[in-house]
Amino acid sequence: xxxxxxxxxxxxxxxxxxxxxxxxxxxxxxHNAQPYxxxxxxxxxxxxxxxxxxVCSVSDTLSDLPGAxxxxxxxxxxxxxxxxxxxxxxxxxFDSEESRDAAIKIYNSKTIGKLxxxxxxxxxxxxxxxxxxxxxxxxxxxxxxxxI
Amino acid sequence: MSEETAVITGGKKKYLGIFxxxxxxxxxxxxxxxxPSMAVYGWSCIGWYIIGTILxxxxxxxxxxxxxxxxxxxxxxxxxxxxxxxxxxxxxxLFCEWSxxxxxxxxxxxxxxxxxxxxxxxxxxxxxxxxFTVMMIAFWGTTIVAYFGENASAKLSTFGVILxxxxxAVLITFLGIWWFGTGQALVLPDFTPGxxxxxxxxxxxxxxxxxxxxxAGMEMAGFHALEVRNPQTDFPKAIxxxxxxxxxxxxxxxxxxxxxxxxxxxxxxxxxxQAIQYFFDSAGLPGLVGPMxxxxxxxxxxxxAAWLIGPAKGLGVVAEEGNMPPMFDRTNxxxxxxxxxxxxxxxxxxxxxxxxxxxxxxxxxWILSAMTVELLCIVYFLVFAALIKLRYSQPDTPRxxxxxxxxxGVWLVGGIGLxxxxxxxxxxxxxxxxxxxxxxxxxxxxxxxxxxxAPPLVFLKMKKPEWKNGxxxxxxx
Numbered sequence: 001x002x003x004x005x006x007x008x009x010x011x012x013x014x015x016x017x018x019x020x021x022x023x024x025x026x027x028x029x030x031h032n033a034q035p036y037x038x039x040x041x042x043x044x045x046x047x048x049x050x051x052x053x054x055v056c057s058v059s060d061t062l063s064d065l066p067g068a069x070x071x072x073x074x075x076x077x078x079x080x081x082x083x084x085x086x087x088x089x090x091x092x093x094f095d096s097e098e099s100r101d102a103a104i105k106i107y108n109s110k111t112i113g114k115l116x117x118x119x120x121x122x123x124x125x126x127x128x129x130x131x132x133x134x135x136x137x138x139x140x141x142x143x144x145x146x147x148i
Numbered sequence: 149m150s151e152e153t154a155v156i157t158g159g160k161k162k163y164l165g166i167f168x169x170x171x172x173x174x175x176x177x178x179x180x181x182x183x184p185s186m187a188v189y190g191w192s193c194i195g196w197y198i199i200g201t202i203l204x205x206x207x208x209x210x211x212x213x214x215x216x217x218x219x220x221x222x223x224x225x226x227x228x229x230x231x232x233x234x235x236x237x238x239x240x241x242l243f244c245e246w247s248x249x250x251x252x253x254x255x256x257x258x259x260x261x262x263x264x265x266x267x268x269x270x271x272x273x274x275x276x277x278x279x280f281t282v283m284m285i286a287f288w289g290t291t292i293v294a295y296f297g298e299n300a301s302a303k304l305s306t307f308g309v310i311l312x313x314x315x316x317a318v319l320i321t322f323l324g325i326w327w328f329g330t331g332q333a334l335v336l337p338d339f340t341p342g343x344x345x346x347x348x349x350x351x352x353x354x355x356x357x358x359x360x361x362x363x364a365g366m367e368m369a370g371f372h373a374l375e376v377r378n379p380q381t382d383f384p385k386a387i388x389x390x391x392x393x394x395x396x397x398x399x400x401x402x403x404x405x406x407x408x409x410x411x412x413x414x415x416x417x418x419x420x421x422q423a424i425q426y427f428f429d430s431a432g433l434p435g436l437v438g439p440m441x442x443x444x445x446x447x448x449x450x451x452x453a454a455w456l457i458g459p460a461k462g463l464g465v466v467a468e469e470g471n472m473p474p475m476f477d478r479t480n481x482x483x484x485x486x487x488x489x490x491x492x493x494x495x496x497x498x499x500x501x502x503x504x505x506x507x508x509x510x511x512x513x514w515i516l517s518a519m520t521v522e523l524l525c526i527v528y529f530l531v532f533a534a535l536i537k538l539r540y541s542q543p544d545t546p547r548x549x550x551x552x553x554x555x556x557g558v559w560l561v562g563g564i565g566l567x568x569x570x571x572x573x574x575x576x577x578x579x580x581x582x583x584x585x586x587x588x589x590x591x592x593x594x595x596x597x598x599x600x601x602a603p604p605l606v607f608l609k610m611k612k613p614e615w616k617n618g619x620x621x622x623x624x625x
Contacts, residue, residue, distance in 0.1 A: 009475045013491075022596070024516070028506065033506075033507035066273060098275070102273050106262055108513045109259035109420075111182075114365070116521075117185045117358070118352070118358065130415070133352050136581055139584075142581070143584065
């Protein structure tokens, strides 16, 4: 037979467990895992064009992170000649699911103080796609990337 | 948990000095992790730091000094907010500070593990088994230090923060000065006063919000009020000393990195240690990269320890007052709140396990981060509001440190803090641009925040008179 003290203890443990599982459940449900798969070509460039944007310049980049297989930095605008907004999008491919997911953890750990850094990250196949700051243009690219 | 049991070790009462107290704040706030992310902004990082200093560092330091000297009781923010708004809001403030840690622990633990991997073999960071093992060693190791009470924790903070945060920051700063002094090319454009002005627009608003809370943790020393011999005089000095150390080390080391490393090498696709490696390679000191990785790992551990111990001690006080079931009121012979520490370690381990092995949690971490922002905002909103309220409700309570300027001064300091925090709370609800369901995002963040903040309401509803002292137990070991 459980006494009242034990019941309270169990209730407290359940309560504490619930406050952890519910927020994590919300996060998990709202953002499904992206399976590792190889996407051919330049998905960000294709997505930008599909979103009606222009790629103003592109350069190769190679991150120093373990498993990084190279990527590109795109300068993308609604109009390269007379832009109302220009964004810089970085991509980096990874050679395995483990290295890609490790890179996500490294990105998450680059907090400022206790909080998230300034950038945003999305996952597309073998690529991590980064942008510094928030931008409506990146939202449009992201929507197209989901279709690839 | 009585005061005596909390501070007596081997029959001799040990107190925290001003320096040890200051180092608790420094450990909580100063982090090498911030520097590369801030250095990306070049000269304008100065402007961003000034914003964080004016809107948060100065207000929270002044508020913390006044509240800690006026009410030098155990519990830190709990004691302060309770004095102003009652037990319920005090408990909520403290619980928000504690629960946001639970979400943050995996971040700092994975940073510790990845940084240590860099000193050994960077590829280790790709192994979830390595990551989880090191994360758990760091987490439980820090919890064990906390188990041995204030004396052990203070030693860890003091030595650890010097080794792991201050020495690396000073070293980076001196190398930056050397770089500048020997006429090497700066990667930054020529300085102009206008260059320090940050670019504030819709795209940088979330960063603005982050910068306001950049110095979160300045209240951490307040949790250790019972271990200070003369809190009325020591707290203001410790808070002032920590604020100066944090500001100088942060600004100087960030600028040093910005002098040497081109912005594209500080890309979002690189880690902190990759930036540090580039820095030391450029300075012709590649041999220092490994030792720096070890030092920065230590810095991560003391930062973890500061946040792990302070709010846990606060919850111990709440339990002692009978606001939580008696199981949380267990202390050991060192005065450490063992039940809270154990609960915290178990929950933190579970979240870390999910974080490392469940990709959906890893990838969705930004939404948990958003909840962290909101929870911190609730804490600081209540602290600043308490500062103002107490000047009206308890005007005669002696405050050895008083914010100068009378009521106008308090309203100015508290008001700036409140506005900054309200702004951060609002901006924290803005979804990333690639998130299409805005209402769903806002509702989820608010709901998650509520769930993480609400348990005090449940505990207070369940509260029984016998929880106070009736269930009190001290584990004799």
